[in-house]
Amino acid sequence: METISKRSLLAAGLAAGVAGLPRGAFAAQPGRKLGYAILGLGYYATRIIMPRFAECEHSRLAALVSGTPEKLKTYGEQYGIPETHRYSYETFDRIIDNPDVDIVYVITPNSLHRPFTERAARAGKHVMCEKPMANTVADCEAMIAACKKAGRKLMIGYRSRFQAHNIEAIKLVRDGALGPVRTVVTDHGFTIGDPKQWRLNRALAGGGSLMDIGIYSLNAARYLTGEEPVAVNAVESTDRSDPRFGEVEDIINFQLLFPSGATANCVSAYSVNCNRYRVSGPKGWVEIDPATSYQGQAMRAQLGGPPAPREPAPQPKNQFSAQLDHLSECILTGREPIVGGDDGLKDLRVIEAIYRAAREGRTVKL
Amino acid sequence: METISKRSLLAAGLAAGVAGLPRGAFAAQPGRKLGYAILGLGYYATRIIMPRFAECEHSRLAALVSGTPEKLKTYGEQYGIPETHRYSYETFDRIIDNPDVDIVYVITPNSLHRPFTERAARAGKHVMCEKPMANTVADCEAMIAACKKAGRKLMIGYRSRFQAHNIEAIKLVRDGALGPVRTVVTDHGFTIGDPKQWRLNRALAGGGSLMDIGIYSLNAARYLTGEEPVAVNAVESTDRSDPRFGEVEDIINFQLLFPSGATANCVSAYSVNCNRYRVSGPKGWVEIDPATSYQGQAMRAQLGGPPAPREPAPQPKNQFSAQLDHLSECILTGREPIVGGDDGLKDLRVIEAIYRAAREGRTVKL
Numbered sequence: 001m002e003t004i005s006k007r008s009l010l011a012a013g014l015a016a017g018v019a020g021l022p023r024g025a026f027a028a029q030p031g032r033k034l035g036y037a038i039l040g041l042g043y044y045a046t047r048i049i050m051p052r053f054a055e056c057e058h059s060r061l062a063a064l065v066s067g068t069p070e071k072l073k074t075y076g077e078q079y080g081i082p083e084t085h086r087y088s089y090e091t092f093d094r095i096i097d098n099p100d101v102d103i104v105y106v107i108t109p110n111s112l113h114r115p116f117t118e119r120a121a122r123a124g125k126h127v128m129c130e131k132p133m134a135n136t137v138a139d140c141e142a143m144i145a146a147c148k149k150a151g152r153k154l155m156i157g158y159r160s161r162f163q164a165h166n167i168e169a170i171k172l173v174r175d176g177a178l179g180p181v182r183t184v185v186t187d188h189g190f191t192i193g194d195p196k197q198w199r200l201n202r203a204l205a206g207g208g209s210l211m212d213i214g215i216y217s218l219n220a221a222r223y224l225t226g227e228e229p230v231a232v233n234a235v236e237s238t239d240r241s242d243p244r245f246g247e248v249e250d251i252i253n254f255q256l257l258f259p260s261g262a263t264a265n266c267v268s269a270y271s272v273n274c275n276r277y278r279v280s281g282p283k284g285w286v287e288i289d290p291a292t293s294y295q296g297q298a299m300r301a302q303l304g305g306p307p308a309p310r311e312p313a314p315q316p317k318n319q320f321s322a323q324l325d326h327l328s329e330c331i332l333t334g335r336e337p338i339v340g341g342d343d344g345l346k347d348l349r350v351i352e353a354i355y356r357a358a359r360e361g362r363t364v365k366l
Numbered sequence: 367m368e369t370i371s372k373r374s375l376l377a378a379g380l381a382a383g384v385a386g387l388p389r390g391a392f393a394a395q396p397g398r399k400l401g402y403a404i405l406g407l408g409y410y411a412t413r414i415i416m417p418r419f420a421e422c423e424h425s426r427l428a429a430l431v432s433g434t435p436e437k438l439k440t441y442g443e444q445y446g447i448p449e450t451h452r453y454s455y456e457t458f459d460r461i462i463d464n465p466d467v468d469i470v471y472v473i474t475p476n477s478l479h480r481p482f483t484e485r486a487a488r489a490g491k492h493v494m495c496e497k498p499m500a501n502t503v504a505d506c507e508a509m510i511a512a513c514k515k516a517g518r519k520l521m522i523g524y525r526s527r528f529q530a531h532n533i534e535a536i537k538l539v540r541d542g543a544l545g546p547v548r549t550v551v552t553d554h555g556f557t558i559g560d561p562k563q564w565r566l567n568r569a570l571a572g573g574g575s576l577m578d579i580g581i582y583s584l585n586a587a588r589y590l591t592g593e594e595p596v597a598v599n600a601v602e603s604t605d606r607s608d609p610r611f612g613e614v615e616d617i618i619n620f621q622l623l624f625p626s627g628a629t630a631n632c633v634s635a636y637s638v639n640c641n642r643y644r645v646s647g648p649k650g651w652v653e654i655d656p657a658t659s660y661q662g663q664a665m666r667a668q669l670g671g672p673p674a675p676r677e678p679a680p681q682p683k684n685q686f687s688a689q690l691d692h693l694s695e696c697i698l699t700g701r702e703p704i705v706g707g708d709d710g711l712k713d714l715r716v717i718e719a720i721y722r723a724a725r726e727g728r729t730v731k732l
Contacts, residue, residue: 182603182617182637185553191648233599235729237548237627251548253621253631261603265619265631271548272646273668280638282557302639363601363727 034328035062035100037085037125039092039116040108041071044130048294049107050079052320058328059321062100065092092116096123103128103327105157109204110211114139121150128327130157132215133344135206137352140345147341155327155337156344158219162322165288165297166223168312169279173224177303178281181225181262186277188216188292189251189269195243208238208248210351214268216292217277218347218354221256221264224279229256229264229350230366234358244270254354286310400694401428401466403451403491405458405482406474407437410496414660415473416445418686424694425687428466431458458482462489469494469693471523475570476577480505487516494693496523498581499710501572503718506711513707521693521703522710524585528688531654531663532589534678535645539590543669544647547591547628552643554582554658555617555635561609574604574614576717580634582658583643584713584720587622587630590645595622595630595716597731600724610636620720652676 036059038045053061063085066072072086087095095101104120105128106113114134120127127147133156134140147154160166173181190213198204199212210218222228234254238245250271256264267274276289284303290296301310315322330337353364402425404411419427429451432438438452453461461467470486471494472479480500486493493513499522500506513520526532539547556579564570565578576584588594600620604611616637622630633640642655650669656662667676681688696703719730 183553183555183619183633183635183640185551185631185633187549187551187631187644189549189646231601231727233601233621233729235597235599235621235623235629237623237629239627251627251629253549253629255599255601255619255621255631257601257603261605261617263601263603263617263619263633265551265553265621265633267549267551267629267631269549269646271648272651274549274644274646274651278553278640280555280635280640282637285638285640361597361729363599 033058033060034102034331035060036128036324037063037065037087037095037101037104039065039104039106039120040112041066041068041075042107045105045107046071046075049105049320049324050075052318053324055317055321056325056328058332059103059324063087063095063098065089065095065104093119093123095120095125102126102331106130109198110206111135111204114143117143117154118146121146121152121154124150124152126153126327126331128155128157128324129344131219131344131347132206132211132351133341133348135211137345137348140341140348144341144345153327153331153337154341155330156339156341157323158339158343159319159323160216160220160292161223161339162315162317162326163292163297163319164312164315165299166220166291167315168299168310169286169288170223172286172301173279174226177283178279178285179283180260181279181281183280184221184224184262184264184277185280186217186220186264186291187267187269187274188213189267189272189274191273192244192270200244200248202247205248207351207355208245208252209250209268209270210252210354213270214252214254214266215347215351216275217266217268218254218256218350220277220292221266222346222350224277225258225260225262225264227258227260227262228346228366229258231257232350232353232357232364232366234354236358252354252358254357256350399424399426400468400697401426402494402690403429403431403453403461403467403470405431405470405472405486406478407432407434407441408473411471411473412437412441415471415686415690416441418684419690421683421687422691422694424698425469425690428468429453429461429464431455431461431470459485459489461486461491468492468697472496475564476572477501477570480509483509483520484512487512487518487520490516490518492519492693492697494521494523494690495710497585497710497713498572498577498717499707499714501577503711503714506707506714510707510711519693519697519703520707521696522705522707523689524705524709525685525689526582526586526658527589527705528681528683528692529658529663529685530678530681531665532586532657533681534665534676535652535654536589538652538667538669539645540592543649544645544651545649546626547645547647549646550587550590550628550630550643551646552583552586552630552657553633553635553640554579555633555638555640557639558610558636566610566614568613571614573717573721574611574618575616575634575636576618576720579636580618580620580632581713581717582641583632583634584620584622584716586643586658587632588712588716590643591624591626591628591630593624593626593628594712595624595732597623597729598716598719598723599729600720602724618720618724620723622716
């Protein structure tokens, strides 16, 4: 899918050259809004992310990258992005010469996350990469190495970490309101449609429901407990005669055991609709349903009294704008993102263990 | 704990003798209310079950069996049970001579279910036995054999099968409202207290949370799908330094795979409070929370539109009275209970597989 042109190789060489420069040489000055290039102009990029720069304090939409000229024209005009700041995948590496772009946000099919992250880093840009970070642990490690070599930051698009209800749930756990976490029950799935979409193509998606939606169950179990699992069970259920599931799994439910003794039961599915979690300890529980959706989160908690709705502390920004600004702020202040490449890598380590546990019919230790 | 007296051995011989009589020789005539002997006068028997004979059509409280003379006196007087119909565990086998008693309802610690069921059957009585049916598959098989030999019916106290919301959920599934079941997510647990109670004594309870409360998750997964699992995963998490859990497990979460491809993620816990399930298919889901409690069930469903509360079709009786009357009706009409010894045995088969899966760290096939 990707061809590396002479120009991009040249750009890669230049990028490698600048890796030796002092950190922040390409970073914006405090006060300036950092410029994002959105790479991949699909539904999520154009309908969900791009409109949310309007609420950003530290981020602005500065460039577009797409394989479809019509999309570059349409969204370029809509968002006032000059032609000089519109790139095809062939011309993308020239972005090294564009000082208006600080960050490349990679929103492509999963298998392209690694090569585009590597190219962005070689072009001296910081990288925001959608989840799943990549298809394999090896890919994640290569992406982390590429950004490290370029002296650039890498963040994964785990937007729920910036969402008010999720922040409240994490806070309740950390504050000890539930006592020690004993169980997380989290279900993520949707009934997938068109069998021809890239999410059902193994080469592009790297897997099925787990890579796309089940990863929310995994990530939530990790951020709610604040721990990394040490043992994994899994069971897969896929109707291979269904034209949607010739290449990738439908259901792959998994169980996690954490060092503290906390446990998680997780659903990952392409044949049912669900989006929720409940985290419980001896003193009570908190649940969000829907939990990791674009909007509409609703929370209930049982803390001493009977179960009751709970409104989280308000957050200054919506989850999307807050996510975009978080990376900008990290760049401006020299901090590391709370969901860096290491967090994406940790999810992929568990994902590989989940697939292995289901395939081999055994508990996989981590 | 149990001593078999000469008298009980004699009774056993007599019971064996009557096994050859025509079916129904001891059964009541249609129209008459069948007489129950309640064996074991603990909280569940005295506070939950005994008051519910008042709403029964075909059942009445006829006798009491207890190891505590004060309880026999107190409840005997309260319910107008004559002294001739009050038995100690030593005198229990004389119940063979009491024509007012058709059914013995065994509500003792788990390990006593088998011996008392066998003694009741030898006394020519039908048996209602609380869940879990027994501690092992072998015990269940012996109980089934004992009742079969005596020509008497055996039913397990799976009261949720007679509860309106649960009946509605099963009906929605069977009617195809959800499409084929793909996932059942069900959590049952409570924060157990006094470390000295019999539920935390392995010899009496046979195990920990799974035997007592997690069995509701298992039984629900089975009655919602209408299938028997073919593969089981499990993970245990028990703090053995906690004085409650020196002998039995705290958390043992399990996963089930059914022949149709339906899956279940189940929580079983003695350190968190939970009592719920959601069953999902491509067309929607239905959930009950609390699901299998004594009262207070609440249902939501997502069937085409957004999730919404749902009131089940009303049932003529509460779950307890309906359960009691079901066995009476089966006896009066010659039918088999919908939750007979075979159903209790099936749960124990899976329970043994769950313990094995957790212990051996592998998927156990059934």
